[in-house]
Amino acid sequence: MTIFNNINRANKLGEIPGLVPVPFSNVVINDKFWAPRLANLRNVTLPLMFNQMQEANYFNAAQRGWKRGMKPTPFVFWETDITKWLEAASYSLRTHPDSSLEAMLNQAIDFLVSLQQPDGYLNLYFTEVEPEKRWTNLRDWHELYCAGHLIEAGVAHFETTGKRTLLDPVCRYADYIDSVFGPAPGQRRGYDGHEEIELALVKLYRVTGEGRYLNLARFFVEERGRQPHFFDIEAWERGEDPANFWQTGYEYNQSHQPVLEQSEIVGHAVRAVYLYSAVADLAKEYNNETVFDTCLTLWNHLSSKRIYITGGIGPSAHNEGFTKDYDLPNLTAYAETCAATGLVFWSHRMLQLDPNSRYADIIERALYNGILSGISLDGSAYFYENPLASKGTHHRQKWYKCACCPPNLARLFMSLGQYIYSVKGDTQLQVHLYIQNEVNLQLGGRAVTVRQLTDYPWDGTIRLEIEPQEPAEFELLLRIPGWCKRAALRLNHEELNLEIQKGYARVNRRWQKGDFVELVLDMPVRRQYSNPAVEENIQRVAITRGPLVYCLETADTNIPLNFISLSDTANLTSRYDPTILGGIAVIEGEFMVIQTQDWEDQLYRSEPPTRTSFNFKAIPYYAWDNREAGEMQVWLRTNRT
Amino acid sequence: MTIFNNINRANKLGEIPGLVPVPFSNVVINDKFWAPRLANLRNVTLPLMFNQMQEANYFNAAQRGWKRGMKPTPFVFWETDITKWLEAASYSLRTHPDSSLEAMLNQAIDFLVSLQQPDGYLNLYFTEVEPEKRWTNLRDWHELYCAGHLIEAGVAHFETTGKRTLLDPVCRYADYIDSVFGPAPGQRRGYDGHEEIELALVKLYRVTGEGRYLNLARFFVEERGRQPHFFDIEAWERGEDPANFWQTGYEYNQSHQPVLEQSEIVGHAVRAVYLYSAVADLAKEYNNETVFDTCLTLWNHLSSKRIYITGGIGPSAHNEGFTKDYDLPNLTAYAETCAATGLVFWSHRMLQLDPNSRYADIIERALYNGILSGISLDGSAYFYENPLASKGTHHRQKWYKCACCPPNLARLFMSLGQYIYSVKGDTQLQVHLYIQNEVNLQLGGRAVTVRQLTDYPWDGTIRLEIEPQEPAEFELLLRIPGWCKRAALRLNHEELNLEIQKGYARVNRRWQKGDFVELVLDMPVRRQYSNPAVEENIQRVAITRGPLVYCLETADTNIPLNFISLSDTANLTSRYDPTILGGIAVIEGEFMVIQTQDWEDQLYRSEPPTRTSFNFKAIPYYAWDNREAGEMQVWLRTNRT
Numbered sequence A, B: 001m002t003i004f005n006n007i008n009r010a011n012k013l014g015e016i017p018g019l020v021p022v023p024f025s026n027v028v029i030n031d032k033f034w035a036p037r038l039a040n041l042r043n044v045t046l047p048l049m050f051n052q053m054q055e056a057n058y059f060n061a062a063q064r065g066w067k068r069g070m071k072p073t074p075f076v077f078w079e080t081d082i083t084k085w086l087e088a089a090s091y092s093l094r095t096h097p098d099s100s101l102e103a104m105l106n107q108a109i110d111f112l113v114s115l116q117q118p119d120g121y122l123n124l125y126f127t128e129v130e131p132e133k134r135w136t137n138l139r140d141w142h143e144l145y146c147a148g149h150l151i152e153a154g155v156a157h158f159e160t161t162g163k164r165t166l167l168d169p170v171c172r173y174a175d176y177i178d179s180v181f182g183p184a185p186g187q188r189r190g191y192d193g194h195e196e197i198e199l200a201l202v203k204l205y206r207v208t209g210e211g212r213y214l215n216l217a218r219f220f221v222e223e224r225g226r227q228p229h230f231f232d233i234e235a236w237e238r239g240e241d242p243a244n245f246w247q248t249g250y251e252y253n254q255s256h257q258p259v260l261e262q263s264e265i266v267g268h269a270v271r272a273v274y275l276y277s278a279v280a281d282l283a284k285e286y287n288n289e290t291v292f293d294t295c296l297t298l299w300n301h302l303s304s305k306r307i308y309i310t311g312g313i314g315p316s317a318h319n320e321g322f323t324k325d326y327d328l329p330n331l332t333a334y335a336e337t338c339a340a341t342g343l344v345f346w347s348h349r350m351l352q353l354d355p356n357s358r359y360a361d362i363i364e365r366a367l368y369n370g371i372l373s374g375i376s377l378d379g380s381a382y383f384y385e386n387p388l389a390s391k392g393t394h395h396r397q398k399w400y401k402c403a404c405c406p407p408n409l410a411r412l413f414m415s416l417g418q419y420i421y422s423v424k425g426d427t428q429l430q431v432h433l434y435i436q437n438e439v440n441l442q443l444g445g446r447a448v449t450v451r452q453l454t455d456y457p458w459d460g461t462i463r464l465e466i467e468p469q470e471p472a473e474f475e476l477l478l479r480i481p482g483w484c485k486r487a488a489l490r491l492n493h494e495e496l497n498l499e500i501q502k503g504y505a506r507v508n509r510r511w512q513k514g515d516f517v518e519l520v521l522d523m524p525v526r527r528q529y530s531n532p533a534v535e536e537n538i539q540r541v542a543i544t545r546g547p548l549v550y551c552l553e554t555a556d557t558n559i560p561l562n563f564i565s566l567s568d569t570a571n572l573t574s575r576y577d578p579t580i581l582g583g584i585a586v587i588e589g590e591f592m593v594i595q596t597q598d599w600e601d602q603l604y605r606s607e608p609p610t611r612t613s614f615n616f617k618a619i620p621y622y623a624w625d626n627r628e629a630g631e632m633q634v635w636l637r638t639n640r641t
Helices: A034-055 A078-095 A099-114 A143-161 A167-180 A197-208 A211-223 A230-237 A269-285 A289-305 A337-353 A357-374 A405-414 B034-055 B078-095 B099-114 B143-161 B167-180 B197-208 B211-223 B230-237 B269-285 B289-305 B337-353 B357-374 B405-414
Strands: A019-021 A027-029 A421-424 A428-431 A437-443 A446-454 A461-468 A472-479 A487-491 A494-496 A504-511 A515-521 A525-530 A540-545 A548-553 A564-566 A572-577 A584-594 A611-620 A636-638 B019-021 B027-029 B421-424 B428-431 B437-443 B446-454 B461-468 B472-479 B487-491 B494-496 B504-511 B515-521 B525-530 B540-545 B548-553 B564-566 B572-577 B584-594 B611-620 B636-638
Touching: A019 A337, A027 A034, A034 A078, A034 A099, A034 A405, A078 A099, A078 A143, A078 A405, A099 A143, A143 A167, A143 A197, A167 A197, A167 A211, A197 A211, A197 A269, A211 A269, A269 A289, A269 A337, A289 A337, A289 A357, A337 A357, A337 A405, A357 A405, A357 A548, A421 A437, A446 A472, A461 A472, A472 A515, A487 A504, A504 A515, A525 A572, A540 A584, B019 B337, B027 B034, B034 B078, B034 B099, B034 B405, B078 B099, B078 B143, B078 B405, B099 B143, B143 B167, B143 B197, B167 B197, B167 B211, B197 B211, B197 B269, B211 B269, B269 B289, B269 B337, B289 B337, B289 B357, B337 B357, B337 B405, B357 B405, B357 B548, B421 B437, B446 B472, B461 B472, B472 B515, B487 B504, B504 B515, B525 B572, B540 B584
Parallel strands: A428 A472, A564 A636, B428 B472, B564 B636
Antiparallel strands: A019 A421, A027 A437, A421 A428, A437 A446, A446 A461, A461 A515, A472 A504, A487 A494, A487 A515, A525 A540, A540 A548, A540 A636, A548 A611, A564 A584, A572 A584, A584 A611, B019 B421, B027 B437, B421 B428, B437 B446, B446 B461, B461 B515, B472 B504, B487 B494, B487 B515, B525 B540, B540 B548, B540 B636, B548 B611, B564 B584, B572 B584, B584 B611
16 A cells, blocks of 8 residues: 555646656757856866866775775765766767767766676675675665666666666666565665655656666655654664754654655755655656645745745755745855755756746746856856855865765756756647757657747847748747746737746747747846845845846955945846856946944944945856955845835 | 063053042932842842852852762852852942841851861862862963952951951962962962952952052963963963863963053953953052053953943853954844943943043943843843843843852942942042932032932933032032933033033032032933944944933734834834833834735745834833843844945
């Protein structure tokens, strides 16, 4: 008896079944914003990451025959940096063959495959360092988490190259895991403290068609949080008191209650979004409304009470995760790059199940802000944490001891193309993101080339040229972003009435060669305010334009940012400046600066401080900390009380 | 060769030499504000404190013959709670005989005297608990600090009763200390990690006339911070590395550099103000300008950059002390009651040396705000920390494990009368504080009774009735508080021109029976703003009236204080309300409250939050946390940017 069998299988998801993303491999991104970044990721970042891992002795651990006491000791989750990098490199090679990168990829695969044991087990740490501890602490030691990323890498490598060099070992390992874990007598009714394998097994199921992998994913999700609690049992088996868990409760890994009973997003942020990505996958595979509703409730909770304006999630360093509603401090924001990345994974799955622009809005918000900030403009340094304010001490690093974020960001960006479009059968094309590209599709029974031309995110005009081989009937759905208050749509120069459903404007017609659609999204500079429950942002304002959140940086001034405010009425204008930060639209206007000279040695006085105005500029948040070190603020003081 | 002998002895202090406080025993406070508080301190607080110490087994430690392992282990500074209480009780008995309190006092004295060793040594912990460790860790173990408070108690007991029951043992102990510490061969060139004995020895010198005590105080001050550093030597002698000092540096106990080279107030706040009180005493006794200048530089630094508007000092719990300029957080303000109390001690000494209202302003600010907050209205519970904001979790306690603050506050208040007046010979009477009282003095060669009639701090009108036995010529100096922007002075109904020097209005005449002076201090509700360098108070305003700082408390509302702001233009009025909090002037007016209902599930939006107005009231800061538990704020949001 499983949770899934017990529930009402009425299909609320039936309205748009089978909405699927257009694979990144069909999409050629050729814009001014992303294309150079992606090229840099391929040419600079991926090789650099490989070098970093080599220098950190990732690949030597096994080849040298690691012995106790040797430095460095591999981390329990070391190979996930490799497998996430492998995933990113695979995506890159699919669209951009590169023999040098391919050599690195093969070296990494050889290394991983060399770790596989006769029984199929494949793990660096628990083969080389503490083999006697295999499967003894799933709560803390990331064993199945590592398996998950390995599976994802195997799937990605197979899907992009057709080669089974990694997929076959991965399947052997998955088969072995399937033999160890499960409800049958003699099997462990366990699951991992860091979710990941669940979504990976769904991917493996999809690429192999092997139902056992889907079942195992379902098993892991269904077992999670049940009583008697697996992590209690496991701790007792180790001779430990479960109450001594180093985190304060099982909320940390979302096992505090059965998954389908969860309604609030809690605990470690990356764990949460990986889990709910898998749950969304299961909702799709089982076409199950209740499972989807669980996801929706959690996603709504996250997006309405626990997310930064940058798309960052998980405010606290203490648990790398969630705290309480509206607790969104700026200076100490953890907002791990990986968490925002995982949020994109989850939201993308939700979007296919429930085509509503709210998901794409969050994807866009995270992509252009809280994730893109995670990598320097030159592609060589990374943020693990993405605070919304800095006193000048927070900087990107070349690598991290726990280097989860860099390759995570890389695998997301290397597959960016898949987030732009979805199709419903061949009758509907949904455009979620506006990025200049060309894509080849099968729509209305015809081969269709769609060319998206735009200078997004700097400009809100998007031209879609539809080139069917033969006239083809299908519906085009264009996302009207949540940030956009006024949009216009033209078909071959003719103004169309905007019919917006669930955030998408719809155009249904028999498309001819030469047809084009022009969408103009009004993209003024806009002030954003926080729900007053976000205590830290009371009397503060953020500047946004289109999908971009802006910030002030002391690289542009010698005035401490705390002395600067933005009046409620000051005019702000946007101007593209190709000369700084790789080319950005700066936002300029009259800011106010509090005067300090007239205070002398007074600490308190009855005359209020005075302010003078000065012209200043804001830059996109993602571009901060790419010049000299200094302060940064997203939420600026304002005179609006 | 000593520092004091090396310096220029030109006497800048000569202008007003010999300004001395009028003893509290001459002053009968009979007002509505302080008199009931002082009665309550006598009748409720002092007996309660004695009971608390009894219940905590303070007095049993020796009588029972404490043995290792017995609970409780006396603290190294336990007897200072007793000796400070003794000081307070002595002051109380001087003006208000009370046989019950006297019995407690005698019991405490008997206990202390019973601890004295044949060599004169007198310490609870190092006699009963670890006698082998005597004088082995002055840096951390408060041995001379305890001696200091014992000396102060002995002096107070002698001065108020004429009895030598405690003074004689104290002198024996001081003589013993004087034999152990000093510059002679075989003596320790040491000093205590917690200053206190320095000022106590000056008191002992003044009451006994024994110059060795003054010399020893000078020695302790002069040695402090010299190289080679005593705390280094002492640590090495214990076999410890001085670098392992549990605080980060000798700034903590003001021994980071020689005292007379210090120019910034640093480290543990109570330690600092006790030290500089002693330094001010030495400046007076040696009539030394350089020593005074050191004090003045430090006092100016403190009062211009490191003091809360409440008179609280020492923002950080980490070192119970100072951090950096303008670092004055509200919610986490440490602002120990003892530190503000010590600031009054220091400022009072400065005021006698340099009659300038700035010192009396600080004394008044601390007395009516950051110290008075340290005790509940019913006199039974205490704040150790006095934050300027609370989320509702900070409350007064009945006692503390480290209970330094309650008896410290008590000894200050029990001698409150001495802070009101100073005289210069018999030619000048300075009035520093406005508290209704009657005092008998010798002025202009005549016995003079002065009656101060006022409803201060609720009203700014003060009537001084001068009753000389025979006409007497002397100058009357009346402090015009820093908070007062407009004052009027009348002599026998006749308006006088205000001649203000160093913050005091002066009236020189031959006073007759029936003469009276009326001073009217304009006391409107006033907004106060912080120097913008105090980051946390930018866009915030405090409400004050006269000497009182006000605050909002959620006992008066169900609205979270973070949603409340005070516009720059709202009219605020004061009204005396005898029905709440023992009778207070409340300040009422139109405040603004941010609206949350119109946000629903939105976390961010482009429409600014709206506010509505409501009538609300502020209460004096000292009176907070005397009703149901809730939030409190001194620094309120304002629309003034």
